[in-house]
Amino acid sequence: MKIVAVTSCPTGIAHTYMAAEALEQAAKAAGHDIQVETQGAAGAEAIPAEAIAAADAVVFAADVEVRDRERFAGKPLVQTSVKRAINDAPGLIGEAEAAARSGVATPTADAAAPAGGAGPAPATKVDQQAHLGTRLRQWLMTGVSYMIPFVAAGGILIALAFLLGGPEVANKVNGGTFAGVEYPPVEDLSDLLVQAGYAGLMFKIGAVAFSMLVPILAGFIAYAMGDRPALVAGIVAGLLANEIGAGFLGGLAGGLLAGATVMAIKRIKVPRGVAGVMPVVVIPLVSTLVVGALMLVVIGQPIAALQSGLTDWLDGLSGSNAILLGIILGLMMAFDMGGPVNKVAYAFGIGALASGNLKVMAAVMAAGMTPPLGLALATVVRKNLFTKAERQAGEAAWLLGASFITEGAIPFAAGDPLRVIPSLMVGSALTGALVMGFGNTSRAPHGGIWVVGLIGKPVLYIIAILIGTVVTAASVVVLKSAGRGEVETETAATRAATATS
Amino acid sequence: MADLITPDLVDLELSATERGQATRSLAERLQAAGRVTDLEVFMADVRAREAQMPTGIEGGIGIPHCRSESVTEPTLAFGRSAQGIDWGAADGPAHLIFLIGAPAGGGAEHMTILASLARRLIHASFREALREAPNPEAVVTLVKKEVLGQ
Numbered sequence A: 001m002k003i004v005a006v007t008s009c010p011t012g013i014a015h016t017y018m019a020a021e022a023l024e025q026a027a028k029a030a031g032h033d034i035q036v037e038t039q040g041a042a043g044a045e046a047i048p049a050e051a052i053a054a055a056d057a058v059v060f061a062a063d064v065e066v067r068d069r070e071r072f073a074g075k076p077l078v079q080t081s082v083k084r085a086i087n088d089a090p091g092l093i094g095e096a097e098a099a100a101r102s103g104v105a106t107p108t109a110d111a112a113a114p115a116g117g118a119g120p121a122p123a124t125k126v127d128q129q130a131h132l133g134t135r136l137r138q139w140l141m142t143g144v145s146y147m148i149p150f151v152a153a154g155g156i157l158i159a160l161a162f163l164l165g166g167p168e169v170a171n172k173v174n175g176g177t178f179a180g181v182e183y184p185p186v187e188d189l190s191d192l193l194v195q196a197g198y199a200g201l202m203f204k205i206g207a208v209a210f211s212m213l214v215p216i217l218a219g220f221i222a223y224a225m226g227d228r229p230a231l232v233a234g235i236v237a238g239l240l241a242n243e244i245g246a247g248f249l250g251g252l253a254g255g256l257l258a259g260a261t262v263m264a265i266k267r268i269k270v271p272r273g274v275a276g277v278m279p280v281v282v283i284p285l286v287s288t289l290v291v292g293a294l295m296l297v298v299i300g301q302p303i304a305a306l307q308s309g310l311t312d313w314l315d316g317l318s319g320s321n322a323i324l325l326g327i328i329l330g331l332m333m334a335f336d337m338g339g340p341v342n343k344v345a346y347a348f349g350i351g352a353l354a355s356g357n358l359k360v361m362a363a364v365m366a367a368g369m370t371p372p373l374g375l376a377l378a379t380v381v382r383k384n385l386f387t388k389a390e391r392q393a394g395e396a397a398w399l400l401g402a403s404f405i406t407e408g409a410i411p412f413a414a415g416d417p418l419r420v421i422p423s424l425m426v427g428s429a430l431t432g433a434l435v436m437g438f439g440n441t442s443r444a445p446h447g448g449i450w451v452v453g454l455i456g457k458p459v460l461y462i463i464a465i466l467i468g469t470v471v472t473a474a475s476v477v478v479l480k481s482a483g484r485g486e487v488e489t490e491t492a493a494t495r496a497a498t499a500t501s
Numbered sequence B: 001m002a003d004l005i006t007p008d009l010v011d012l013e014l015s016a017t018e019r020g021q022a023t024r025s026l027a028e029r030l031q032a033a034g035r036v037t038d039l040e041v042f043m044a045d046v047r048a049r050e051a052q053m054p055t056g057i058e059g060g061i062g063i064p065h066c067r068s069e070s071v072t073e074p075t076l077a078f079g080r081s082a083q084g085i086d087w088g089a090a091d092g093p094a095h096l097i098f099l100i101g102a103p104a105g106g107g108a109e110h111m112t113i114l115a116s117l118a119r120r121l122i123h124a125s126f127r128e129a130l131r132e133a134p135n136p137e138a139v140v141t142l143v144k145k146e147v148l149g150q
Helices: A015-029 A049-054 A082-087 A089-102 A109-116 A122-130 A132-165 A169-174 A189-211 A213-226 A228-243 A247-267 A278-317 A322-336 A340-354 A358-381 A388-402 A406-415 A417-438 A448-454 A458-482 A484-498 B019-032 B039-052 B108-121 B124-132 B136-148
Strands: A002-008 A033-038 A057-062 A077-080 A176-178 A181-183 B065-068 B075-085 B094-103
Touching (some): A002 A049, A002 A082, A015 A057, A015 A082, A015 B108, A057 A082, A082 A089, A132 A169, A132 A189, A132 A247, A132 A388, A132 A406, A132 A448, A169 A176, A213 A228, A213 A247, A213 A406, A228 A247, A228 A278, A247 A406, A322 A340, A322 A358, A322 A417, A358 A388, A358 A406, A388 A448, A417 A458, A448 A458, B019 B075, B019 B094, B075 B124, B075 B136, B094 B108, B094 B124, B108 B136, B124 B136
Parallel strands (some): A002 A057, A057 A077
Antiparallel strands (some): A176 A181
16 A cells, blocks of 8 residues: 655654654555655655555644645545654554545544644745745635536536437426427426436436536635535535526635635634534534625625626617627626626527527527637647646537537636636637627527537538637637746646546 | 764753753753753743643653754753653653754754654664663764664
């Protein structure tokens, strides 16, 4: 078995090294490979990312915060005090074996000590502030790496359902009108198979996996920041972001808020007796209440107001310059990919479709297809600008983009919003303008390339999408190349975070 | 670099019965050798570390230590107590006391030597040899051999 460990104590001259030696001896005696990173005064030699990726279990024997612990995210973890490692290293190695076998992070009796007891050493704090930008990216990338499987599984199931059952399968499950036919929604899930068939079953499963996308993103951003006690506040913040329609940007904000809240609570010194229940009861309870209330009250209300304001504005624009409308709808579709702004644009397209204007729907759909397609293209032409996890997400993004599942772009946008979102908006705005200019029409509210039979002037439509895809990819490559330096650090963190996924 | 420990810094018959006293008597040896400039500053730094979490570990070992402005070079003082002194370990009092001082601004090469000392303390053979050491010179020779490989 391969083990990696970090030892760390307040002074960094004695216990850090004793614990390291004890762990090395015990691991050797048990026939395991071990690499120990001593975060002490003699300077820490970081364990190589490949060794972390190959490790079966991680041991933290630390009385102060482990530096850059994001590197180890997702590995079976045994966390304890530095003294425990000195006094009972063989027992600890045994726990690491158990953790590796069960494959889940196992808490130990001492797990509460670093959280509630000694705070981080002053030197570590300065370090944290100096690298806040890097740490922020590592937090986001941790969330993204856990989210990607949900995007892939959910998105591909939905796309396959479209392929096998026709795009109207969405309406067979959820109700509504598709190409002039009215479908009743499935009221009782036991009727799902009869009413919507196997394709409907796949669509429903995919949709449920998709609904977890924002909660998982928010939850694991918070987890990267504040460890296990922060997971609940992050996931609840993500679920509430779904409920208030805040989209992935709302979930991203909620996850960061949850992590920051937990980090703040951990700084409060509490009496020894209370310290034991802090990570299990007090921190989850308080942080979930605070973050949940903020999401509902502070974020929820303005989003509702924003959506009704945007809807009124779009209504006022209809009838004016069609190309301008195409640009605006394109910008909106790509801004938050399933979030509040995107929803307003999509609802505007559905509304136009219902009143007989088929052009707006065509623009909305095309502009929603280019973000995943453009990113998929970018991951192929400039592999080194993307993390391994992102390149994997890029493979699924082809299918998702082609199926008008704009959410396929979220993993990229959530990890690097300031560079990715503007690039997507440029490509989608161009696509929207082109479709409006070509005068394409769509009688289908969704389905992407699979409903090409319902599209007016299909060849020009595909050309518009291809141009938008290329422009999106080019913008992403240009903006990402400008911030090249930061991608390197993030790659190591993400490799560690996604090694198990 | 001077030696990590000299025979002057070894007390094989530590008379103190309490942590603070024992630390002070060893610290006075460091001061007499010119390795600690201000005894009170040094004592306060050791106490501060000890207050975070007692430094005693199982097997009868106490390791008071600090990084301090008052320390001139990486240094070790060793005391042996026949009756034992409570150092906060769960399994009983400490019989072998290692007082470790490091300069506050010490570079990595200074710290490496203390790191290898700390690593040796884990080994039962090293502890046993220290328990049996007949005189201070034997302790110094043992530390040199085990820690510095000389």
